[in-house]
Amino acid sequence: xxxxxxxxxxxxEDLSRSMAERILxxxxxxxxxxxxxxxxxxxxxxxxxxxxFYEASTRTRTSFELAGKRLSADVVxxxxxxxxxxxGESLRxxxxxxxxxxxxxxxLRHSVSGAAHYVARHTQAAVVNAGxxxxxxxxxxxxxxxxxxxxKGEDLSGLTVAICGDILHSRVARSNLLLLRLLGAxxxxxxxxxxxxxRAQALGAELYDRLEPAxxxxxxxxxxxxxxxxLGASLxxxxxxxxxxxxxxxxxxxxxxxxxxxMHPGPINRGVEIADDVADGPHSxxxxxxxxxxxxxxxxxxxxxxxxxxxxxxx
Amino acid sequence: xxxxxxxxxxxxEDLSRSMAERILxxxxxxxxxxxxxxxxxxxxxxxxxxxxFYEASTRTRTSFELAGKRLSADVVxxxxxxxxxxxGESLRxxxxxxxxxxxxxxxLRHSVSGAAHYVARHTQAAVVNAGxxxxxxxxxxxxxxxxxxxxKGEDLSGLTVAICGDILHSRVARSNLLLLRLLGAxxxxxxxxxxxxxRAQALGAELYDRLEPAxxxxxxxxxxxxxxxxLGASLxxxxxxxxxxxxxxxxxxxxxxxxxxxMHPGPINRGVEIADDVADGPHSxxxxxxxxxxxxxxxxxxxxxxxxxxxxxxx
Amino acid sequence: xxxxxxxxxxxxEDLSRSMAERILxxxxxxxxxxxxxxxxxxxxxxxxxxxxFYEASTRTRTSFELAGKRLSADVVxxxxxxxxxxxGESLRxxxxxxxxxxxxxxxLRHSVSGAAHYVARHTQAAVVNAGxxxxxxxxxxxxxxxxxxxxKGEDLSGLTVAICGDILHSRVARSNLLLLRLLGAxxxxxxxxxxxxxRAQALGAELYDRLEPAxxxxxxxxxxxxxxxxLGASLxxxxxxxxxxxxxxxxxxxxxxxxxxxMHPGPINRGVEIADDVADGPHSxxxxxxxxxxxxxxxxxxxxxxxxxxxxxxx
Numbered sequence: 001x002x003x004x005x006x007x008x009x010x011x012x013e014d015l016s017r018s019m020a021e022r023i024l025x026x027x028x029x030x031x032x033x034x035x036x037x038x039x040x041x042x043x044x045x046x047x048x049x050x051x052x053f054y055e056a057s058t059r060t061r062t063s064f065e066l067a068g069k070r071l072s073a074d075v076v077x078x079x080x081x082x083x084x085x086x087x088g089e090s091l092r093x094x095x096x097x098x099x100x101x102x103x104x105x106x107x108l109r110h111s112v113s114g115a116a117h118y119v120a121r122h123t124q125a126a127v128v129n130a131g132x133x134x135x136x137x138x139x140x141x142x143x144x145x146x147x148x149x150x151x152k153g154e155d156l157s158g159l160t161v162a163i164c165g166d167i168l169h170s171r172v173a174r175s176n177l178l179l180l181r182l183l184g185a186x187x188x189x190x191x192x193x194x195x196x197x198x199r200a201q202a203l204g205a206e207l208y209d210r211l212e213p214a215x216x217x218x219x220x221x222x223x224x225x226x227x228x229x230x231l232g233a234s235l236x237x238x239x240x241x242x243x244x245x246x247x248x249x250x251x252x253x254x255x256x257x258x259x260x261x262x263m264h265p266g267p268i269n270r271g272v273e274i275a276d277d278v279a280d281g282p283h284s285x286x287x288x289x290x291x292x293x294x295x296x297x298x299x300x301x302x303x304x305x306x307x308x309x310x311x312x313x314x315x
Numbered sequence: 316x317x318x319x320x321x322x323x324x325x326x327x328e329d330l331s332r333s334m335a336e337r338i339l340x341x342x343x344x345x346x347x348x349x350x351x352x353x354x355x356x357x358x359x360x361x362x363x364x365x366x367x368f369y370e371a372s373t374r375t376r377t378s379f380e381l382a383g384k385r386l387s388a389d390v391v392x393x394x395x396x397x398x399x400x401x402x403g404e405s406l407r408x409x410x411x412x413x414x415x416x417x418x419x420x421x422x423l424r425h426s427v428s429g430a431a432h433y434v435a436r437h438t439q440a441a442v443v444n445a446g447x448x449x450x451x452x453x454x455x456x457x458x459x460x461x462x463x464x465x466x467k468g469e470d471l472s473g474l475t476v477a478i479c480g481d482i483l484h485s486r487v488a489r490s491n492l493l494l495l496r497l498l499g500a501x502x503x504x505x506x507x508x509x510x511x512x513x514r515a516q517a518l519g520a521e522l523y524d525r526l527e528p529a530x531x532x533x534x535x536x537x538x539x540x541x542x543x544x545x546l547g548a549s550l551x552x553x554x555x556x557x558x559x560x561x562x563x564x565x566x567x568x569x570x571x572x573x574x575x576x577x578m579h580p581g582p583i584n585r586g587v588e589i590a591d592d593v594a595d596g597p598h599s600x601x602x603x604x605x606x607x608x609x610x611x612x613x614x615x616x617x618x619x620x621x622x623x624x625x626x627x628x629x630x
Numbered sequence: 631x632x633x634x635x636x637x638x639x640x641x642x643e644d645l646s647r648s649m650a651e652r653i654l655x656x657x658x659x660x661x662x663x664x665x666x667x668x669x670x671x672x673x674x675x676x677x678x679x680x681x682x683f684y685e686a687s688t689r690t691r692t693s694f695e696l697a698g699k700r701l702s703a704d705v706v707x708x709x710x711x712x713x714x715x716x717x718g719e720s721l722r723x724x725x726x727x728x729x730x731x732x733x734x735x736x737x738l739r740h741s742v743s744g745a746a747h748y749v750a751r752h753t754q755a756a757v758v759n760a761g762x763x764x765x766x767x768x769x770x771x772x773x774x775x776x777x778x779x780x781x782k783g784e785d786l787s788g789l790t791v792a793i794c795g796d797i798l799h800s801r802v803a804r805s806n807l808l809l810l811r812l813l814g815a816x817x818x819x820x821x822x823x824x825x826x827x828x829r830a831q832a833l834g835a836e837l838y839d840r841l842e843p844a845x846x847x848x849x850x851x852x853x854x855x856x857x858x859x860x861l862g863a864s865l866x867x868x869x870x871x872x873x874x875x876x877x878x879x880x881x882x883x884x885x886x887x888x889x890x891x892x893m894h895p896g897p898i899n900r901g902v903e904i905a906d907d908v909a910d911g912p913h914s915x916x917x918x919x920x921x922x923x924x925x926x927x928x929x930x931x932x933x934x935x936x937x938x939x940x941x942x943x944x945x
Binding site: 045046047048050074076078090093094096097098099100101102307 | 349350351352353354355373374377378380381384385581582583585602603605606608609
Binding site: 034035036038039058059062063065066069070266267268270287291293 | 675676677678680704706708720723724726728729730731732937
């Protein structure tokens, strides 16, 4: 049977519910491959994947690079601080260049919201948004949902997910809100009042400006990374104050359901948004998220890079 | 039939006319591979290609990296600002080291003119010059000629090519002049008088210190990138003045032949040496050059890395 | 017959004499592969090797990267100055992340002594120490011994090896002392008195604070790289004074045995710890060391990454 393709993955809006579920199911198959002695399939042999990272990133870039290599694609990394190209115009020319080199997929991380959409308009390659400013990070949401389903079952309806931190500026929160709602979960957004986006209510989220009620009865608690560079902005309390009111510790976590899982996109600020005993405790699924990341990105690359009609994991 | 080998590609002088044509013909075969679903041949499996880039470069390094990977070679990147080794003596030791690791090909970009020749004397690996100071950039000339032949046919004799910009300091201009003359084209070099090399006349070029007459009746116009770091040197007018007298726009381009093609080695400075409507217009073949780059570099790596007697593109 | 595995290679203490000899023997087989037209075996296909280099390194990183690729593993590089993660806590989380991505081997270079041991306690992957502060660099010692055996035969007992330079701060000296003693060689450590570790006598070394007597009758002279950043510390004389008393030149080398070999881990400071005529002279085996490095690292990766029962170099 012919698999559908994904033209781009710029945001969760690019996914229908059935496409999202198809990606998650395919990721499940790839997840098994990561545990085999031979962690590789020939699915994308002869395809070209270019990771273009204008923002520093170790874990996301490594995750995409491994995903591509385990699919047998040729993977090339571009970027980092050495690339002087950060203005919109030049970004367009850079992407046109990669397109002319017959890239199949361009994985883009950029500090400007909307960069991935901009790039997608100027390339025949599929574009996967690996984080654009404060906008979206769709593969993060997919891997988060993958991890939730591992622990809570495939049906998310009836689950309560609390996302806590600087919601306003978080691409992780935005993508998760959209995907979780698409799949039927209840979403609570929690953070200091100045960091809560009031538009989110229209998307079906419940807003909390205190941590305790947001945690109450939650099935899933997703803590966001504090961007220390935002400190000093008037929107943001001091680190110490933030941690005091919005840091997750074992005592607060007891308000959630007994089988709650705790998530974090990483890298974590230990002792700031999350205490050590929670990050390393029995409810934490943070490393499961990392593991899921490679599998989910393999699935996304698969749907972006294969020709129509390709059979999954020919071998 | 046994294919000849290329010991090094340091400059266009390393090529006979027949070897140049052989590379261009082989590049044609590789050019097709870039469009296939599987963009990969096993030709250089088990060969080691090391890209040593002492100058920052995104497009040339990516082009060589993809060329090597699509030939199934093992490709390793070295360099960038993290490498502190920039003095001649250390360069020699670095190259001796890569040689001892049994590199088949060392692709070198270096800010010092003559660096590739220097390195070639100290290694058993084949050395491909990917740009050495103000000296040469032979694969750029080969990909430019490849692109010209795509549009103008295989025989360059009778064609008029105008190369415009800071000729004196341009390795692209130097390599193109030599290759175009070797293949029988007429070459016009055009730029501010202080940036024209008077020796070039001995190589058969015609010199122009104004843009309009250089464009008149040209079949090919090749614009050079302005190196902004040279601004302020006494040889160079201001950016605005430069653009006013030597920038290519649609009005000026009308002086050339109706079927003129416009080339640029990239990255382009939009609005400086080339206007948007020309760069993105119907005469522009700038992205064809990028596309040709991967194919031409595959061909060069093929002739440098294969053992004598290897059959092309065994598969 | 089933090959044994290596859980980690953090220091020479991880090796029994028979395991060390097994690695050296396997390296011999891989050494031949580097000279073949096809420098690649499928041994580690589908395995993931992650090079995590917190300290800048060209030769060691390249050597490990080539070793992994020639074994057909998927190799990913992380680090350099772009990685902000240098504190212990974050190092632990970084490694846990790589572990969750199912790395088979983590190759770590870090400026902190003991970093590799620390990391090894937090990962299921095998950890290979590629240099940790002033502590150890075990693959360097293995490749040095490999090179000595190439020139002096397999039995090191009866050989006298003089290691000269800043012994106190050298991870190369420490690993070599341990491995050479394990294999039965006599070891002389030589350097300015302030840079000699008096504990080393307990490990069976003879200490010399002058170069000439240390060289007398030596079969092997191993010069250490002067870390210029230590100049100015009170322990260290000026570069000129150091070179005058502890630099190796042809006149001094004549004190050693006529068939002496001269080694250096590289990169060399020509004219400081070693004179040009010695570095490039007939006794120098410095490039043989580099060549051996790839083979030895292939062997180490092989014993770290294969499942028990894997047959060597299936092909």
